[in-house]
Amino acid sequence: MNKVPLPQYDDSTAFDNLSNNKRLGSYPQLQPLVGTVKASYAQYLAVNGEPTLVHNPQIGVAEAKFLRGHYSSPPADLGHITKMRESTEHLVCPMCGSMHSGTLDHYLPKNGYPIFSVLSKNLVPACKCNSKRSETLLGTNPGERILHPYFDNCLAERLIRANFEDLGEVPRVSLALMIPNSHPDYMAISFHVREIVEKSAIRKYLADKWSLLFIKPSLVVRAFAENFATLNQVQSILEKERDALDATHYGKNNWNSIFVSGLLDAPVLTWLTQILSAPGRVPDSSLG
Ligand SMILES: [Zn+2]
Structure with missing residues (x-):
């Protein structure tokens, strides 16, 4: 998007x-x-x-x-x-x-x-x-429609992130909306995500990226070649990574930014920090 x-x-x-x-x-x-x-x-x-x-x-x-x-x-x-x-x-x-x-x-x-x-x-x-x-355009509820990339300004906002649960080698992967349901375009955004994004290969893409990250973190986030001591450090690295991806791809809802936004979700960030800050960890080794 x-x-x-x-x-x-x-x-x-x-x-x-x-x-x-x-x-x-x-x-x-x-x-x-x-x-x-x-x-x-x-x-x-x-x-x-x-x-x-x-x-x-x-x-x-x-x-x-x-x-x-x-x-x-x-x-x-x-x-x-x-x-x-x-x-x-x-x-x-x-x-x-x-x-x-x-x-x-x-x-x-x-x-x-x-x-x-x-x-x-x-x-x-x-x-x-x-x-x-195909020809999907409108939903059955008021406001439900496919978003128009030339006219819907909400597409420039950060709308979705990956949602990782059961953190480990193979987590459960889904998508989460990053907007409140009071957002004026909420119905259109959630319809578009359900009808277009969810039906694409996005979950497979996010799962594959997670696998790489799990095996060798620097393959996905270059700065993860090192260990980090605090959650704030990990968060700041990931925010920089996400912002760079936004800039490279001219928007905040490309699959790579969606992946890193998922790593910034609080439970994932805590999990990552525990591993990257563990005493004696070999830098850039598997997250397992
Ligand atoms: Zn597409």
Whole structure:
């Protein structure tokens, strides 16, 4: 999960060019749509893509198919779609927080909202979680919805941490929300975590990182090559590590920051300190 900057492409001009491109099979069928498309794009922006507020004018089956086709194989008029896909591949997935992206996800799904199929502001970089999400958008309770990485500022806050229990070689791993239920976006955040993050490979990722930490702590936190005398020292090392990960990955909800935030949870911090401060401990030896 990550808040990412809104793409600055001119979707309105791109659609003009697309509809006037005589070399495409969609010519001239897209031309009558231009006015509706431009109005819909403007309204989408005005309401930040919020699914319960967006106007979703229905378009013909043939036109919808043309737009989906142009999304899948973008003609030159939509070259920015190809660029968006390629330029974000190495970045944290804004939807689930995994350490890479590689594809684009339609925030408003292209089947239910065909008019927004090629709108750049509706295309969010994502990883494989995109196909697991499928068309999930709204929940059954008020406020439950998938978060929008271009518009939901809460994605810049620290929202989740790993939760480690039964501390030892193989702990139980789950996710914990770091926001109170009085948070204005609580329903949307908890829905998004349940529907997108929990269904990704995050728990496996966190468990694997724990295994490495357990075997040789410096493989995960470089400063753990040494022993420490107090809980405050361990805490300060982990906070520095977490802040550096936040900065490197442009946000606080990438899987690596989520892992270290889990180590900062009080019971884990106490457990770690007991081991790292034990008299006679060989530095950087197993935590067992
Ligand atoms: Zn993802």
